[in-house]
Amino acid sequence: MDESIPKIYVQIAVALPVSGTFTYTVTGDLADKACVGKRVLVSFSGRNVTGYILRIIQHENRKGLKNIINIIDPYPFFPPNMVEFFEWLSNYYLYPVGLVIKGALPTGLNVNIPAGTEMPHKGWLDRVGLLKKVFITVKKGTAIDRSLFDPKRSPKNEGEFLKMIIKKKEVSLQDIKKTFTNGGYLVDKWVKKGFLKRSLRQVARDIEGENIFISPNPPPLNSKQKEVLEKISGKLKEKCFFTYLLHGVTGSGKTEVYYKAVKVATELGRQSIIMVPEIALTVSMASLFKARFRDRVAVLHSALSPGERYDQWIRITKGEADVVIGARSALFAPLSRLGLIIIDEEHDSSYKQEEKLRYQARDAATVRAKLSKALVILGSGTPSIQSYQNAVIGKYGLLTMSERILKREPPDITVIDMTSFEGSPAVQDDSIISPPLRQAIKENLAKGKQTILFLNRRGFSSLYLCRFCGEAIRCPNCEVSLTYHKQGNSLLCHYCGFRIQPPDRCPLCNRENLKAYGFGTERVVDKLMEVFPEARVERMDRDTMRYKGKVQQVLRRLENCETDILVGTQMVTKGHDFPNVTLVGVISADLSLNNPDFRAGEITFQLLSQVAGRTGRGNVPGRVIIQTFNPSHYAIIAARDHDYKKYFSQETGLRRQLNYPPFSxxxxxxxxxxxxxxxxxxxxxxxxxxxxxxxxxxxxxxxxxxxxxxxxxxxxxxxxxxxxxxxxxxxxxxxxxxxxxxxxxxxxxxxxxxxxxxxxxxxxxxx
Ligand SMILES: [Zn+2]
Ligand SMILES: [Zn+2]
Missing domain, CATH: 3.30.70.360 (Alpha-Beta Plaits)
Known part of the structure; x- marks a missing residue:
């Protein structure tokens, strides 16, 4: 067959910062292999670059089109129904469609291909592709038994070795070497004799994290949960696009509703995506689903290694998953039968990506669902103003679960006016932990109960200032002052990571008058150890949680009551049930309130409500103490009164006046x-x-x-x-x-x- 006669045409997006798509021809054998979702190698502006097939075109009148050079993949990386979604993202967020796709696919696939080479260089698949392992099997057509070896002349464990292989039929070389120190030698010997055979096989990497908080048997739903599920099931059966906002207070049992909804979708032959705002939360959500759906669960988030992410991706494209759980990037899971997208804590700002393609995963999810005729459930105890407004105007259906399961009382919230401690003799001490909060911690400790203290600022102090000339030590790269960290005795920039030793003298006036002002989580811990020397105090923030698994360890110690007081940043506001935590203290509600951001009130209300939800999850009602210099701010009052609607009406009043979203x-x-x-x-x-x-x-x-x-x-x-x-x-x-x-x-x-x-x-x- 003549190679020069084009068989078909393909519409290609290239992985470069250029807008638009391009048409190429495909000739010869490659035409049979071409399909939407595969990567191709094309010549573009004199370079060989990666492209993605978006569409197959049978007829094309244009002349002089270039041929594609090669097709890279044996199987497609995304189903055809995602092409329109990629195009929408590109158009709405003004970002080249090829780069949208490049960002969506597992990292590591997008290696730079040197010009002139036709295929990615050797070793490429070994690094990021499916993991391959050597397996040892009994060669076909041979009868192997223990009579073949002479116990007097063989190593002592040879009998055991053969027994294991005969019994298991196939064992990985890695496992053999783990069991037998001379495993390599034994394998060699029996391969040479012609009885055993080595083979290379692909395996999926094991991405089991530390499994905590598993409840394999779903508890029965209460009447409110049943009512909500009934509506969700009804919509799922219609197989039309629709969005529900599930306003369920913390502790109302949203996760069980999610589980049942996914189950209904699966029974209808459709697949689901569950998004949670943080990678750490995917672990507990995935554990729960794996305990019940077993291997029909896939996990996608950016903390997976490139190889792990690749494995999960391929499993999903092959249709081996009914539900994909992950953070923001799970939005791109290549599911071809998508029927349900659940976004937990939909108000969380981590759904917005702050680099490259600056998409809002929650908003984009409704578009993907629309294109797939799927149902969206946005779940939150403190819905975003935007989503609640959509429910108010009837664009979304509203489902409400306003009671905690087992009818537990909401926590009692007290607001402490910090201005009243100004000028007191103990002002320095009282400005961190006010006398009422100190008293409450003392009582809680005496009862053997646990406390969580929340402060959204890490480090020891927030400013390092010259007392003589008022000069703060600033970051040379950013116009912000450096934060003092006692651990490591350094000044750190929280924006770019710049770090120096604290200087002895002021860089401006050269006097030895430098002092740390303000406070962060590190200082709170110091203060607690001074006031309550007998208490077991732990800190949870980005400084202490750098290592994999550390968050789980801290949470486990809290669960096992090995911690009396946990001090932390935003990390402590999300997540799990700790029945013995009966007191939550907010060290300063003013940090988020004073941000120059039209969402400052919204974020403060959400933070306070979320952190308050960490207490009173057991049989004892919880107590919350909020310290603030703005005790009359509407967001703080509404959080104190557990009054979402009042807060919503005040916030929307302001937004409407200033013409801010959702009114623009x-x-x-x-x-x-x-x-x-x-x-x-x-x-x-x-x-x-x-x-x-x-x-x-x-x-x-x-x-x-x-x-x-x-x-x-x-x-x-x-x-x-x-x-x-x-x-x-x-x-x-x-x-x-x-x-x-x-x-x-x-x-x-x-x-x-x-x-x-x-x-x-x-x-x-x-x-
Ligand atoms: Zn100075
Ligand atoms: Zn900086």
């Missing part, structure tokens, strides 16, 4: 450059151009508001000066159209300026 769509255009003046200048030019675009635009310009440019609250980060322009629009469509025009003109404005533009659609990070 916003995008943040961030300009980053090495020179402050240059970055500022480019930002101003950009603003003028946007103004010009709007003048020419006929529709929608009245609905668009442009703010800035201004320096971002952190004016310099990792060595880059930062300016931002905020665009608000009443219609997401007009915003998208405007951003595309901005993207088109940006190349010209930015060219050789050394300034980079980042477009963040629906931004969360406002710092």
């Amino acid at each position: 769509s916003i995008a943040n255009l961030r300009l980053l450059g090495n020179s402050r003046t240059k970055t500022e200048k480019i930002a101003q030019q950009m603003r003028i151009k946007i103004g010009n675009i709007l003048i020419k635009q006929s529709k929608g310009k009245k609905d668009i508001e442009v703010l800035g440019p201004v320096e971002t609250p952190v004016a310099k980060l990792k060595g880059k000066y930062r300016q931002q322009i905020l665009i608000k629009s009443r219609s997401p469509r007009y915003l998208n159209q405007l951003l595309k025009k901005v993207e088109n003109i940006s190349a010209q404005i930015l060219s050789s300026s050394g300034v980079r533009l980042i477009m963040d659609v629906d931004p969360y990070q406002m710092m």
Whole structure:
């Protein structure tokens, strides 16, 4: 057959920062192997690059199209029904579709292929592909038994060795070597004799984490759970796209509802995705599902090694999983029969990716579900303003579970006004742990109960200041002051990781007057050990949780009552039931409240409600003490009163007034450059151009508001000066159209300026 005659055409996205897709021809044998979801090697602008087949085209009138060079994969990496989803992400978040796919696929697949080579270099599959192991089997057609060896002349364990192989028929070389120190020798000997055979076989890596909190037998549902499940089952059976917001207070039994919903979907022949906000939480969620669904569970998150992630991915593409559990990236699980997406703690900001493709996994999940005619369940005890508003206007169905299981009482919350301790003789002490909180901890310790203290700032102090001239020691790369860490005696930048020894003298006035001010979790622990020397205190934050499995260890000690007081950052607010924890203290509710971010109130309300939910999970009602300098703030009062609706109405009132989401769509255009003046200048030019675009635009310009440019609250980060322009629009469509025009003109404005533009659609990070 003539190789030059094209058989078919393929639409390709290349893994490069270029927009659009490209058509190539496929000839000869390759045409039979081509299918959507496989990677190909193509020549593009004089380079050989990886591309992804998005569509197969039978007829094409264009002439002069290039041939693809090769097809890389034996099987596709994503099903055809995901192509439209990738295209939506690319269009909405203004990110090249090839890079959207590259980011979605398991890392390690995207190795750079040197120009001129037709296939990835040797060893590539060994590093990231399926793991291969050597197995030892009895050669076919041979009869092997123990009479073949002479016990007098053989090693003592040879009999045992043969017995094991005859019995198990197939044993990995690794296991043989583990059992017999001379295993390698014995295998060699019997292979040479022609009785045993070595073979290389693919195996899936074992990604079992430490399994904790497993309950293999589902407890019976209460009437409220049953009612909610009935509605979910009904919608699942319709096989149409729909979104439910499940507003269930902490401890109302949402996880069991999730389990039953997945079970119903599975019985209908459809697959499910469950997303949780943190990798640590996937472990307990996956344990629960593995205990009940066994090997029909796959796990996807970024902490898996490239090989582990690859294995899971291939299992999913082969249809070997009914449910995929993971953090944000589980959104891309290549399921072809997707019927249900569950997003637990849907309000959590970790669903927003803050680099490359800046997607919001919760929002994108509803789009993927729509394209697959699937059901979405957004679960939360403190729903995001956006999702609750969608329920209010009828876009989502609202399901409510307002009672804790076994009718446990919600915790009693006290707000402590910290201004009342200002100026007291013990002010330094009282500013960390106020007398009422100290008293409560003392009583709790005396009763043998446990306490969790929450402070969303790690380190020992927040500032290292010269008492003479007021100069704070700052990070040279970022415009922020360094945090003092007692452990390791260093000053650390929490943005870029810059670390130095604390200087003896002030860099400005050269006096020896430096002192640490403010406090973080490390200092709280110090204080506790001073006040309660007999208490067993542990700390859980990013500094102490660096190592794999550490979070589980700390939680297990808490569960086993080996810890009296746990001090931690946001990490302690999420997760599990600890019946013996009867007191929660919030050291400072003001940290999140004072952020220059329109979501500051929302985040504070969520944090306080979540952390309060960590107490009173057993038979004894819980108690919560919140320390704040803003005791009359609506978010704090609503959290104290467990009143979501009141909080929602106040928050939406403010948002409506200021035209912030959910009453508008916003995008943040961030300009980053090495020179402050240059970055500022480019930002101003950009603003003028946007103004010009709007003048020419006929529709929608009245609905668009442009703010800035201004320096971002952190004016310099990792060595880059930062300016931002905020665009608000009443219609997401007009915003998208405007951003595309901005993207088109940006190349010209930015060219050789050394300034980079980042477009963040629906931004969360406002710092
Ligand atoms: Zn000084
Ligand atoms: Zn820094």
